[in-house]
Each structure stands twice: as structure tokens, then as C-alpha cells.
Amino acid sequence: MNRFFKKHLGVFVTVGPTVLWLGIFLLIPLAYVILMTVLTKNAYGGMDFIFTLENYRNLFANEYLKVFGDSIWLSLQTTVICLVVGYPFAYILANAPKRWKGFLVMLLMLPFWTNSLIRTYGWNTLLRTEGILNHFLQGVGLIDQPLEMLYTDGAVLLGMVYALLPFTVLPLYTSIEKLDKSLLEAGSDLGASRVHVFTRIIFPLTMPGIFAGSIQTFIPSLGFFFISDMMGGAKTMYIGNLIKNQFLSARNWPFGAALSIVLIVITLILMKLYTRVGSLEDMA
Amino acid sequence: MEKREGQGIIRLTEVDKSFDDEKVVKKLNLDVREGEFLTMLGPSGCGKTTTLRMIAGFEQPDSGEILLEGRNVAGKKPNERNVNTVFQNYALFPHMNVFDNIAFGLVEKKVKKDEIRTRVQEMIKLVKLDGMEKRMPSQMSGGQKQRVGIARALVNRPKVLLLDEPLGALDLKLRKQMQGELKHLQRRLGITFIYVTHDQEEALTMSDRIAVMNNGILEQVGTPEEVYNHPETKFVADFIGESNILEGYVEHVYEDAIGVTMESGKARIPETGYNSEEMVYLCVRPENLKIDARSHEGFSLRGQVREHIFIGSINKTMIELPNGQMLKAETPAEDELVPVGTVVNIYWNPGKVVVMRTKEEMIYNIIERSVQIEGMPNEPIF
Numbered sequence A: 001m002n003r004f005f006k007k008h009l010g011v012f013v014t015v016g017p018t019v020l021w022l023g024i025f026l027l028i029p030l031a032y033v034i035l036m037t038v039l040t041k042n043a044y045g046g047m048d049f050i051f052t053l054e055n056y057r058n059l060f061a062n063e064y065l066k067v068f069g070d071s072i073w074l075s076l077q078t079t080v081i082c083l084v085v086g087y088p089f090a091y092i093l094a095n096a097p098k099r100w101k102g103f104l105v106m107l108l109m110l111p112f113w114t115n116s117l118i119r120t121y122g123w124n125t126l127l128r129t130e131g132i133l134n135h136f137l138q139g140v141g142l143i144d145q146p147l148e149m150l151y152t153d154g155a156v157l158l159g160m161v162y163a164l165l166p167f168t169v170l171p172l173y174t175s176i177e178k179l180d181k182s183l184l185e186a187g188s189d190l191g192a193s194r195v196h197v198f199t200r201i202i203f204p205l206t207m208p209g210i211f212a213g214s215i216q217t218f219i220p221s222l223g224f225f226f227i228s229d230m231m232g233g234a235k236t237m238y239i240g241n242l243i244k245n246q247f248l249s250a251r252n253w254p255f256g257a258a259l260s261i262v263l264i265v266i267t268l269i270l271m272k273l274y275t276r277v278g279s280l281e282d283m284a
Numbered sequence B: 001m002e003k004r005e006g007q008g009i010i011r012l013t014e015v016d017k018s019f020d021d022e023k024v025v026k027k028l029n030l031d032v033r034e035g036e037f038l039t040m041l042g043p044s045g046c047g048k049t050t051t052l053r054m055i056a057g058f059e060q061p062d063s064g065e066i067l068l069e070g071r072n073v074a075g076k077k078p079n080e081r082n083v084n085t086v087f088q089n090y091a092l093f094p095h096m097n098v099f100d101n102i103a104f105g106l107v108e109k110k111v112k113k114d115e116i117r118t119r120v121q122e123m124i125k126l127v128k129l130d131g132m133e134k135r136m137p138s139q140m141s142g143g144q145k146q147r148v149g150i151a152r153a154l155v156n157r158p159k160v161l162l163l164d165e166p167l168g169a170l171d172l173k174l175r176k177q178m179q180g181e182l183k184h185l186q187r188r189l190g191i192t193f194i195y196v197t198h199d200q201e202e203a204l205t206m207s208d209r210i211a212v213m214n215n216g217i218l219e220q221v222g223t224p225e226e227v228y229n230h231p232e233t234k235f236v237a238d239f240i241g242e243s244n245i246l247e248g249y250v251e252h253v254y255e256d257a258i259g260v261t262m263e264s265g266k267a268r269i270p271e272t273g274y275n276s277e278e279m280v281y282l283c284v285r286p287e288n289l290k291i292d293a294r295s296h297e298g299f300s301l302r303g304q305v306r307e308h309i310f311i312g313s314i315n316k317t318m319i320e321l322p323n324g325q326m327l328k329a330e331t332p333a334e335d336e337l338v339p340v341g342t343v344v345n346i347y348w349n350p351g352k353v354v355v356m357r358t359k360e361e362m363i364y365n366i367i368e369r370s371v372q373i374e375g376m377p378n379e380p381i382f
């Protein structure tokens, strides 16, 4: 035993802490969540150890299917807008002069260093009926009555795009930056206009970046409950809110756990797709 | 700009180009004739690629003008110029197969589908890539990729094809083979080639004319025979083939010859048009430099045999002059060798020397000094 330990000391020292970390903070909680999904909630907000599949069956109730539908729709919209806004952004970033690049990327990362809750509050002060934007518009006489901007679906979408844009831009930036500039010259040399250089060369070659950007935006967007809470006034329910409510207000932990598992499974499927495309990209 | 008759297909006039205050191309004048194979030859960093990129339209000259078929192309984008480029790194589109790569330019020109098909197939046959239409660039060897690059450019039937060290990445054998094929292609299609290389042998074997470039300046433009046998500058003599270059000054001007005095000896050269006291370089190719125990008329130049080096079919003899300069002489390998250490007379056939004017240089102050080396007879040379 002692000899075995000595022989594998290196393994214990290097891999050991990681395994321990993952075990304590990921596997055990995950196992607990999975276990929860088959328990029965009791009247006091706790759980009884009675096996049931009721929680999974409940997922298919119309009201919950609508929540899933709304969430996926919102995430899709967010992703598409992030791509459309983020692509030119990433392109400019990737083609900026060398000495500017670092600075610009830092600007992009800057929001990550402040709490996203606080940043979302920032939008509140801006968009409220008696907020800065309305004051300004009334001040210059463009409108008489303050606009209802906050607590609309549009506001939620705006908040989502704002929060997730860096997740889209970074992979796009990486793949545009990697692009061999001589390919663009070759295209132009062979008679392609700027537009065609983009559609026939740049766009297809940055497809992996577009895909990575989409997935890296889509996945977190499914779980961003606080944005719809704060900017949508919780008018429309999304998966994130639903899960939060099950745990905190409805005190139905088993159902909340089942919802979480659905979210995890969606994420895993997307991650799998993502790595598949990643390896395709390496082949090219 | 009106079209002038009789001028080349490409004309560069007084073209200047700088990058970050560093002059990379200086006052370049070059005429390229229709249908010729012109090679731009020069050491790394001399501005060959930059010149080519200005012709293609990837860079704009700071001043001077570039005419394509008599028309000034200032401000015209690469896609508006009737030239195509073969890139050194191939620059094939990695997301397209061989067929689509070659068809790229034709699709841009909105050529009809079936015409594209026939023209691409024709090209594929021409560059011997039959059956590889569906391959992706990542599945091909360097030589094959290079062929695709050439086909992709040629299929557009450009007036001028620009090739930037297209064979640079290939191994020696493949390179030799591709050199032959390229030359053959060029002859057959009659397209003007501007070919960039820093390999002088490649330049000598393939070109109709060679433009030798150094430090952003065009040193000489001429046929391979001209630049090899009649280099106009010391740089050209040195860069193209091997050369022995001797510095000296004209001491005597005879009716049909000049007497040149060097640091290590004297030679009489059948050239006219030089003035007394003028500084000159004498350039003699190793295969023309001879050594002999006898003295030869018109020469008083002696040196000591230092080393023999066998290079396959030839033998290279290194001879040291009294001032320490090493000269190279090449003889057929089967010739008898002069033993190392022998003091010999150096001479050449009168027609086999090239005389070049030089700027006033440092020779004067040392020219009167006679130099002694071990084993040399102790007699004054001058």
C-alpha cells in the first residue's frame, strides 16, 4: 500500500486536488439534484423520500411547455441580435492596428469586472418612466408623455443582448483574427468585390466562430433569470425564473430540480455539438 | 492617358514606396514586354514582393506611376486589374475543393456554368491534376497545391501572371520539374510572366530577361546571358553566379587597351573608353580564371595555391593573392592539379573579363604597398 502510494505520488499530487474539487463541488451536488427529482415534496416545503416520476410528468404541462418555448424563443432572438451586432464589432476589432487591439479587447472585457446585477440596474435608471432617457426626450420635446420602456419584452431583449454580447464577440474575434489575410487578397485578385470577398471567403471561413459564438451566447442566455426579473418586471416567465421560483417561492424543490436537469441536458447537447464543430474546424 | 504604341505591357516609372519611413522601392523604372518571361531577382528584403504587390494592386506606390497596357492603374483595386497572382503560400481557399478554387475567378466574371466546367477541366488537365477535382486543399501536397494556385490564376486568361517565389516551398527535385513545366506553360500560352525569386540559377534557366534588384534599386535588366557575362555593377557580378572581383585603377591608356594596376599586380585589358587614374573593378568568372607556372603576356599577377575543393565534375582551386584576397578558379575534375603551396601566375583570356567603373574608393592609399606572403619569391611586384 505504501509502495503503491509512493509510486503514484505524482498522480495524487497533480490530479488529486482537481478530482477532489470536482467531486465536492460538482459531482455531489449534481447527484443530489438528480436524486431530488424523484422525491416527493411535502406540505412544509421539504421533501419526503418517496420515489415518484411525477416531477418529470409535470414538465409536460402546457404552462411549462410555454415557459420552455418562450425561453428558447428569447434566447434565439438574443443570439441572432448578438451575432448581427457582434460580427461587425469583432471584425473591426480583429482588423484594428496592433497597438489598439489589446486596449479594445480590454474594453470589451471591462463589463465582466463589474457585477452584472449592478450593470442591469444601470439600465433601469436609464429606461425608467422617470429615467434619464425619458427626461432627455421630454426635455428636447420629442415626446409629451414618458415612454414605457422598462418592463417590456423589448427591454428584456435589450438587457440580454447587452449582457451576452461579449460572449458572442470573443469567439467571433478569435476566428476572424485567425483568417489568413492572403486569402482575402487572393479573392480580390481573382476579381471578387469587397462584398463577394465577404460572402464567398470571410463568412464561410468564420462559420466555426459564428457557431461557437451562437452556442456561447445561447447557453448562458437560457439561465439569465435576473434580467427578465429586473427589466421585464417578471411579466413573462422564463426557465431561469421558473427554476428560481420553484426553489425560493413555491418551495417545490423536486420540480425545480427536474427543471434544472432539463436545462443541463439542453446545455450538454449544445456543448456536444460545439465540440463536434470544434474538431471539424481543426481538420480544415 | 493615351495609349502609346510600342511600349511594354507593363511600365513602371519612377516608382517609390516606403513603409514606416523606410524606403523599400526607390525610383524604379521597368518595362515589361508582352509575352516575355521576366524574372525579378534579388536578395531577401530587396523589395521584390513589394514591387509585385504594387503591380497587383495590393499596395499603392507613394509616387511614380504604373501603367498596365498603357493605362495608369493608380487607385484601381486588384479586382479591376487584368493581372493575376500566384502566391508563395498558395493561398488556396481551404473551404473549397480544387474545382471550386480554380473556378473562383470565372464565377466572379459570371461565366456560364458549362463554360466554367470546360475551362476548369482544361486547366486541370494542363497542370496535370486529373481526377483531383474533388480534393480539398488540406488533402494535397505542396506541389499539387502550387499547381492549383497556378491553374486558378491562369484560368482567367490574364494578360500578366505575377508569381511570387511560387516554388520556394518545394524540394529541389520537384522544384526543377516545376521550373520546366512553368516555362513550358508560359511558352505555350504566351502569357507575360513576372516571376520573383532569389534563386539565381532558377532565374538564369527560366527567364527571357532578368531584372536584378538590390536594396530597392534596379541594378540591371537584361537577358540571362547579358547579366551573367556582362554585369553592369559589382553587385550583379557578385550576386549572379560566382565571381572574382579585383579592385584597381587605370594606370595606362593604350590605343586598344588599358593597363590596370591592382593591389596585388597588374593586367592589360583590351578595353577602351576609360581614363587614366579611373577606379575600376575587374570581374572574372571562376571558370575563366587560369593559373600557370609560366608567365603570360599582359599579366603580372601572382598568387599561391591554398586549397582544392572537389564539387562533383569540377575542381575548385582557391588562390591567395599577396594582399590576402582569395580567388577561385574552376577546372574540370580530370585536369591535373597544381600542388597546394605552389606560387603561380594568374591570367585569363582577354575577352573573359568584365570591367566596371567604381566610385572613388579606398584603393589609393594602399596601392603602393607591396605585400609579402610566405613562399613567394622575394621580388617586388610593382
Ligand SMILES: Nc1ncnc2c1ncn2[C@@H]1O[C@H](COP(=O)(O)OP(=O)(O)OP(=O)(O)O)[C@@H](O)[C@H]1O
Binding pocket: B019, B020, B024, B042, B043, B044, B045, B046, B047, B048, B049, B050, B051, B198
Ligand atoms: N507591410 C509592410 N510593412 C512594413 N514593412 C514592410 C512591409 N512589407 C514589406 N516590408 C519591408 O520592406 C522590405 C522589402 O520587403 P519585400 O517583401 O518586398 O522583400 P522581398 O524582396 O520580397 O524579400 P524576400 O525575398 O525575403 O521575399 C523589407 O525590409 C520588409 O521588411
Ligand SMILES: [Mg+2]
Binding pocket: B048, B049, B050, B164
Ligand atoms: Mg518576397
